[in-house]
Amino acid sequence: MKEETRLIQNILSDPLTGAITTPIYQTSTYVQEAPGVHKGYDYTRTNNPTRKILEKIITDLEKGYKSLAFSSGLASVDAVLKLLENGDEIVAVDDIYGGTYRLLNLYKKLGIHTKFVDTTHSENIISILSPKTKMIWLESPTNPTLKISDIKHISESSKKVYPNIMIVVDNTFATPALQNPIILGADMVIHSATKYIAGHSDVLAGLITVKNPDFYEKLKYIQNSTGGILSPFDSWLTIRGCQTLYLRIKKQSDNAFKIALFLLKEKSHLIDKIYYPGLYQHKNHTIAAKQQLSFGGIVSFSLKNDTIENAKKVVTSTKYFKLAESLGGTKSLICHPATMTHKSTPLEVRRKTGIQDSLIRLSFGIENSEDLLEDINNVLQ
Template sequence: MSTITQLIHSIPVDPQTGAIAVPIYQTSTFVQEAPGVNKGYDYARTNNPTRETLEKIVAQLEDGATGIAFSSGLAAIDAILKLLQYGDEIVAVDDIYGGAFRLFNKVYQKFGIKVTYVDTSDVQAVFNAITPKTKLIWLETPTNPTLKISDIAAIAKIAAANKCLFCVDNTFASPVLQQPLNLGADIVIHSATKYLGGHSDLIAGVVVTRTPELGAEIKFYQNACGAILSPFDSFLLIRGIETLHLRVRQHCSNAQVIAEYLAAHPLVDKVFYPGLKTHPGHEIAKRQSKGFGGIVSFTLKDDTQAAALAFVTSTQYFKLAESLGGIKSLLCHPAGMTHKSIPDETRRAAGVADSLIRLSVGLEEPADLLSDLDLAFHKIQQATGSVLSL
């Protein structure tokens, strides 16, 4: 049986009614036969049949032991950080999602948890950053938004040798393309808002662990702290996952076309997409992933926020918005949006330039998206008086 067929048929038919879609159990509590005697559910914060079905599906997607669903990606990150204690240290990717940076530095740092940021595409840099107090290595690959690629298997060996937990944010790749647990990671996290949901209509986060024991620890924090995913959003996420493989395949195909177009454009300075052979992480991406994803970032030769602002406000099909991974194409200016919480000097050092633009390539016809980008380039050329020929 193929992976796609297995996924579709792992979504159960309701045994009580025969409903082919997972029912939404919109209830806060469950009747018990006697104190502590129930049908597996007592209170919906602790467990809910709709959410439980989702959690089993995402665990299967990542080939893990336990799935845990949260009210947002940041709530999922927060639960993982609760595994740490005062004095512990984290080695994290330098080109990190701005919300994770804010949580690490503005919340957990005051509780005595130190974070060291390194370029994780350099395995030696990860090794050099490890100290006896390092308890967690935090990886994004591809990174947001410069699409750096890190060698998951190599870093997993470093984590194991130093008895560190190893967490991979797999949001950009999705489990369709990459399964970090099979490469040695202990924990995988997703902002399920993105590709897993796929339709820009929910906020959710999921965690999958390699072992049941680690899953039970994180499940404890899910229940104790209460940042659960609602039954309705669990239902929406299951529905999104049903078409995940088809959507990701088209996202990758469209993104490759866009990346090649940008690489040849005279107003573009650099293009960040691991599907290009010129990308420094191309060979590693080929080895550990089944595709290169739907995100393309690039910088303009006019490396100013003004030029980037002119571009991102000139498109028709690429909508200016936070987030990514939906069926409609989006674009954003990380320096002024997703990474605004990171100090400018830190942001630039991690490669997030003032003119960097991130595209979340959707499922539209690629010719229409190319025409849209052409229009934006013509507009900024007129606005800046550029003499470069188009």
């Protein structure tokens, strides 16, 4: 059975009524036969049938042991960070998502410190590992400069030094339709399911898939204790989005590749750098081609006149690309990371990691590529 078929067929019809779509179990509590005697559900913070179906879907997609659904991507990040203790260290990708960067800074107050490195070179990670290093945090591709890390090599190399180190991969950009980090050696995979997995810009959701029962039991305890669960309705919306994941990501990747080629070929007097791992010119193209089935729906580029003002002129002049936070929906979006998604990242950190003042991020939807190309071309004339 092919993956696209498996995804659809594994979303079973309701055995009670035969309903072809997953029911929304919009309930907070459940009747018990006796104290502690029930059908597997006692309180929706702990378990919910709709959420459980979503968690099974993402587990199958990511080829893991089990999954947990949270109220947002950052809620899932927070749960993973709660696995650490005072004095522990994290080695993380340097151009990490701004929201994760902000959260890691909060954890400094609890004595959990992060070392940021360019993870596209595995030796940068291995060289700074110490007994205090308990977690390696990767994004591949990264947000927004689309750097690629060799997940398999990093996992194998680091575990040779410290077998118990946790490898966490934020797989939001690639999605399980293009990449399976657990197969490549990761212990945990995180998604802001708000993006590609839910896919319609109408829900906030976070997902964690784990490799083994120990991680699951610890994270399940954290989830139940802190209460950042995904609601039944949002679980249902995310299930609905999952069903078209393969269709959407194929179209979005095709659109992104076509526009990236256009930008490269027709490089105007305005454009400086183009970031897309599908281009042979991308410094990590070979690794991306090895561990991804395709190259995703995000393209970033910077301007030769590298100022925030010039970037704002571009992002406010498009017709079909809508200026907005987020990505991965059916509508194409345009974003200026320096003043939007990464505004909480200090200026010196942004510039050091390649997030230029003029960097612009395009998130491709499922529109006709010729219309999108015309839109970009008109702005860059």
